[in-house]
Amino acid sequence: MVLASYKGRCACANDIQDSALDRTNRIEARRDRLRRISRFVAAVFMIAFATTAFSAGTPVGTVIDNMAQVDFDIAGTPDSVNSNVSSITVQETIDVVVTLQSPQNLVAANDTNQALLFRVTNIGNGSEAFQLAINSVIGGDDFDPVPSATPIYFDSDASGDFSVGDVAYVPGGNDPVLAADASVDILLLNDIPGGVVDGEIGRSELTADSLTGTGAPGDAFLTQGDGGTDAVLGATGGTGSDTGEYLVGEVQISVLKSVTVLDQFGGTEPIPGATLTYTVTVAVTNGGTATSSVANDFIPADTTYVPASISLNAAALTDANDADAGELDMSGAPTVVVRLGNLTQADGIQTVVFQVTID
Amino acid sequence: MSFYTHSKGVVMKISYGFGLALLLIFSSANAISQEQGHLNVTTLVEMEQVSVGADGERQTRLVPVETVVPGDVVIYTTTVENISDEAADNVVVTAPVPEHLSYVGGSAFGPGMLIEFSVDGGVSYAAAEELTVDDDGQPRPATADDFTHIRFVMQDDLAAGAQSIARFRAHLN
Numbered sequence: 280m281v282l283a284s285y286k287g288r289c290a291c292a293n294d295i296q297d298s299a300l301d302r303t304n305r306i307e308a309r310r311d312r313l314r315r316i317s318r319f320v321a322a323v324f325m326i327a328f329a330t331t332a333f334s335a336g337t338p339v340g341t342v343i344d345n346m347a348q349v350d351f352d353i354a355g356t357p358d359s360v361n362s363n364v365s366s367i368t369v370q371e372t373i374d375v376v377v378t379l380q381s382p383q384n385l386v387a388a389n390d391t392n393q394a395l396l397f398r399v400t401n402i403g404n405g406s407e408a409f410q411l412a413i414n415s416v417i418g419g420d421d422f423d424p425v426p427s428a429t430p431i432y433f434d435s436d437a438s439g440d441f442s443v444g445d446v447a448y449v450p451g452g453n454d455p456v457l458a459a460d461a462s463v464d465i466l467l468l469n470d471i472p473g474g475v476v477d478g479e480i481g482r483s484e485l486t487a488d489s490l491t492g493t494g495a496p497g498d499a500f501l502t503q504g505d506g507g508t509d510a511v512l513g514a515t516g517g518t519g520s521d522t523g524e525y526l527v528g529e530v531q532i533s534v535l536k537s538v539t540v541l542d543q544f545g546g547t548e549p550i551p552g553a554t555l556t557y558t559v560t561v562a563v564t565n566g567g568t569a570t571s572s573v574a575n576d577f578i579p580a581d582t583t584y585v586p587a588s589i590s591l592n593a594a595a596l597t598d599a600n601d602a603d604a605g606e607l608d609m610s611g612a613p614t615v616v617v618r619l620g621n622l623t624q625a626d627g628i629q630t631v632v633f634q635v636t637i638d
Numbered sequence: 639m640s641f642y643t644h645s646k647g648v649v650m651k652i653s654y655g656f657g658l659a660l661l662l663i664f665s666s667a668n669a670i671s672q673e674q675g676h677l678n679v680t681t682l683v684e685m686e687q688v689s690v691g692a693d694g695e696r697q698t699r700l701v702p703v704e705t706v707v708p709g710d711v712v713i714y715t716t717t718v719e720n721i722s723d724e725a726a727d728n729v730v731v732t733a734p735v736p737e738h739l740s741y742v743g744g745s746a747f748g749p750g751m752l753i754e755f756s757v758d759g760g761v762s763y764a765a766a767e768e769l770t771v772d773d774d775g776q777p778r779p780a781t782a783d784d785f786t787h788i789r790f791v792m793q794d795d796l797a798a799g800a801q802s803i804a805r806f807r808a809h810l811n
Contacts, residue, residue, distance in 0.1 A: 336708025337738040347716040351726040362681035372707040
């Protein structure tokens, strides 16, 4: 994100103040560390996934014939004879793997519908239906995420996150049926309990079980394979699972401030009478939510606020403290106040603009 | 490509396509073996079955197999029996590695036989370590996966009434 890369380089006369922003600065160092860890986890995962070349194997029902040929001489005369044809038929083998696709999900206490992305791949050699299940009570973590009311979704729009258009999974209703080598992306949704603190980890697991059956590798389900063949459980025993992680941490916010100068002679000299246009951009850069965010910006010394010059995302705001999102607060040092509300990364960049003139 | 077949005592050199059609008809009428002329040749496909006896000893035996799943290892055994009253010489057993199967390295076995491999569909043969395959324009040593055919060249005559075997393992992809 471009904004993030400029963070801290802004040579502005003013500071933007916000309780959330202050906290952000305080925990910046640790946040950076957490982000690095997240990225590292994601990178390791990508590598692992890229090198895992699943192959479904020879298709069920394939008939493999073989015949040997023997050449020889008898009494100096060359001759040749072929053997009978030996024949074997490929049965269905049931195998499935589940692999986590998303990096560690950075969350805050009481967040809801936090998604982890998994991929379910049929590595058997026939078509197979799978039942999906979520388990968020896993040993070895710091807290148990709470599965959302509808905790399993298909990532129907392939966005990689939980979004409008994703279809809820109903056990026994729309169990995914996967052809050999086919896969489907699945989202697990959990709510984060209150009382968790920064740095704590909670895990959640997706399991996919073959509807034909699960068990020990080699177990057979007679005539239950494709085309009436026997179905034999492969190395996975017809079940696969993987676990994702939620990491509790503060929301990360990027702030960038810039100023342009326009003097009364049409130039750009910062002389008395010149107009300064301040542009403040605010954006959430991770998975958290900045609740009730407020941008506060003091009017610099030796300048005068230009009346009715505040705007938020190009929409004008009045100077009065009224129903709109911003005002000029004259109760103390003159301050531009703009309420940005609950911000997430999906809200994108919030742009606040106001003007002053140099006294 | 051409090869020889033997019918009613007449040796004919025939085209590959025609020969294949002939063989299919021929084999379906002789599902068990070819008792034609001088040699009786049988191919059997089996798998290892491990059982634990009453004394706790693990016993491995070969059992004929009709169905397989990916990952299974099967064993092809070709038995050559000389049913004529003359010795056969220059006996060569050619066994294809069927599609969907991969040869298990080091598994080819034949008493008194020189074993060679082909990576080009049976056009040419050489010792396993001498074979190379093209890998994006660069030759690389062939691996067991690359072998398309195995050739068992009997070093001595097959005496009248004698039999020999050629065997290899392959796993189902």
